[in-house]
Amino acid sequence: MERKFWLSTLATCNDAHLISLWKKFGIEVNFTWLRKPEIGSIMCQGKIGVTGNNFNFGEVTITRCQLKTSQGKIGHGYVQGRNKHKAEIVAICDALMQTNKKDLLIKNIINPLVVSDKNLKKDVMSKSESTAVDFFTLVRGET
Amino acid sequence: MYVAVKGGEKAIENAHNWLSEIRRGDVNVPNLEIEQIKEQLTLCVERVMSEGSLYDTDLAALAIKQSRGDLIEAIFLIRAYRTTLPRFGTSRPIKTEDMVCMRRISATYKDIPGKQKLGPTFDYTHRLLDFSLLAEGNIPKAEKRKVLKEKIPHVLRFLNKEGLIQKEKDNNYQPKDITRNPLEFPANRSERLQSLSRADEGFLLALAYSTQRGYARNHAFVGELRIGYVKVKYNIPELDIEIDIAEIIVTECESVNQFQGSKKTPAQFTRGYGLTFGQLERKAVSMALVDRALRWKEIGEEFVGAPAQDEEFVLSHCDNIQATGFLEHLKLPHYVDFQSELELVRRIRKEYEKNK
Numbered sequence: 461m462e463r464k465f466w467l468s469t470l471a472t473c474n475d476a477h478l479i480s481l482w483k484k485f486g487i488e489v490n491f492t493w494l495r496k497p498e499i500g501s502i503m504c505q506g507k508i509g510v511t512g513n514n515f516n517f518g519e520v521t522i523t524r525c526q527l528k529t530s531q532g533k534i535g536h537g538y539v540q541g542r543n544k545h546k547a548e549i550v551a552i553c554d555a556l557m558q559t560n561k562k563d564l565l566i567k568n569i570i571n572p573l574v575v576s577d578k579n580l581k582k583d584v585m586s587k588s589e590s591t592a593v594d595f596f597t598l599v600r601g602e603t
Numbered sequence: 604m605y606v607a608v609k610g611g612e613k614a615i616e617n618a619h620n621w622l623s624e625i626r627r628g629d630v631n632v633p634n635l636e637i638e639q640i641k642e643q644l645t646l647c648v649e650r651v652m653s654e655g656s657l658y659d660t661d662l663a664a665l666a667i668k669q670s671r672g673d674l675i676e677a678i679f680l681i682r683a684y685r686t687t688l689p690r691f692g693t694s695r696p697i698k699t700e701d702m703v704c705m706r707r708i709s710a711t712y713k714d715i716p717g718k719q720k721l722g723p724t725f726d727y728t729h730r731l732l733d734f735s736l737l738a739e740g741n742i743p744k745a746e747k748r749k750v751l752k753e754k755i756p757h758v759l760r761f762l763n764k765e766g767l768i769q770k771e772k773d774n775n776y777q778p779k780d781i782t783r784n785p786l787e788f789p790a791n792r793s794e795r796l797q798s799l800s801r802a803d804e805g806f807l808l809a810l811a812y813s814t815q816r817g818y819a820r821n822h823a824f825v826g827e828l829r830i831g832y833v834k835v836k837y838n839i840p841e842l843d844i845e846i847d848i849a850e851i852i853v854t855e856c857e858s859v860n861q862f863q864g865s866k867k868t869p870a871q872f873t874r875g876y877g878l879t880f881g882q883l884e885r886k887a888v889s890m891a892l893v894d895r896a897l898r899w900k901e902i903g904e905e906f907v908g909a910p911a912q913d914e915e916f917v918l919s920h921c922d923n924i925q926a927t928g929f930l931e932h933l934k935l936p937h938y939v940d941f942q943s944e945l946e947l948v949r950r951i952r953k954e955y956e957k958n959k
Contacts, residue, residue, distance in 0.1 A: 471848050
């Protein structure tokens with residue numbers, strides 16, 4: 461599993477879900493802050509007419525932090541929203557994913573998050589599919 | 604010139620306390636929770652995020668509660684908060700072709716790859732009050748159907764293939780951020796669209812409607828409207844790894860407009876583009892129509908003096924926070940300025956009487 465994948469999963473997952481999985485995982489990690497959690501934003505860009513020039517269309521709140529575990533691993537916590545506790549958990553997970561705890565973490569945290577996101581999207585798509593419509597065009601007047 | 608006043612602290616404090624009490628309303632009625640606003644007044648929350656220009660559902664819901672449901676006041680709160688945030692960077696442009704669509708329709712083609720999907724829409728409702736919502740009525744369950752194909756290509760690609768529609772080219776333009784650099788005229792289309800994307804929905808709707816009624820000739824079709832989830836990609840500077848840092852709901856509208864052609868180009872269709880946070884279809888369609896009207900020069904159309912064609916007029920007045928700030932300041936004490944005007948009028952009248 462690539463770092464890009466787990467960081468993406470952790471950044472966009474449901475806060476409460478991650479926090480409860482982490483609690484259940486139940487391990488203590490000693491670390492020092494390299495950067496304490498801070499709230500900020502990133503500017504979001506779009507493309508004019510899908511393929512044209514870029515333009516700015518609004519900001520999204522982001523929380524970030526960096527820490528170093530007692531094992532010497534550096535973890536980055538970048539998450540959507542303003543939940544500092546979530547950012548901390550993400551940074552610890554990122555650090556642990558660089559150790560022999562990786563497989564345990566994938567099984568107990570990353571995979572459940574991936575599954576729940578997939579289910580959510582499947583739910584949206586299948587509901588959307590049920591609203592797929594076939595319109596008929598009618599000729600008005602006499603035929 | 605505005606001359607400041609002093610004092611009034613006690614009265615102001617009391618006014619604000621009463622405001623807090625009245626915001627709460629009858630204490631026998633359960634207190635409104637932020638989660639309830641987020642879950643049940645979603646479109647209101649999304650409008651505040653769009654015009655507040657900050658995607659954060661918790662903050663938008665809080666602002667709606669704090670402002671007693673006055674959306675412009677709520678947007679004001681979000682804009683003020685936004686200015687306090689350090690900016691970590693800029694995302695990669697979102698890819699709406701990868702959107703997980705709730706709704707996707709085209710008014711130009713009936714049969715399209717990826718199908719017409721109505722999604723959770725008010726369209727085709729009869730606009731009759733539903734009294735069952737007064738009681739705790741039964742909520743019908745949304746149907747589900749198996750999804751065969753996940754990718755939903757953009758409709759206008761098909762017109763593009765025939766060369767019937769003007770192409771949107773990427774010239775690698777680096778858009779200026781209008782929240783950091785004041786807008787200059789003439790503005791580039793990128794800056795125009797940033798401005799329109801955070802603009803007041805009502806203002807855009809009125810302008811778009813004016814183009815439909817003939818103020819600036821541009822008969823529009825909704826080539827495509829899509830609403831759904833997109834990932835926001837961001838390169839983490841410390842790692843140089845691009846991750847999905849956020850997932851947001853957006854509405855995108857591509858309009859198709861006729862163009863007669865000119866000496867240089869044969870007749871072809873032209874485009875307008877609308878993109879907003881949240882499910883804001885009225886605004887996204889309005890934005891596309893106004894974007895198209897503002898492009899008259901680049902397309903080689905005539906300027907007919909219509910408000911929707913006038914870039915300076917549109918962009919200088921579309922921001923409801925700028926507008927309300929200037930307008931509402933009129934309610935603040937203007938005693939000294941008014942005093943000077945009063946004296947001026949008295950003097951003029953005196954001179955008038957003297958010369959009579």
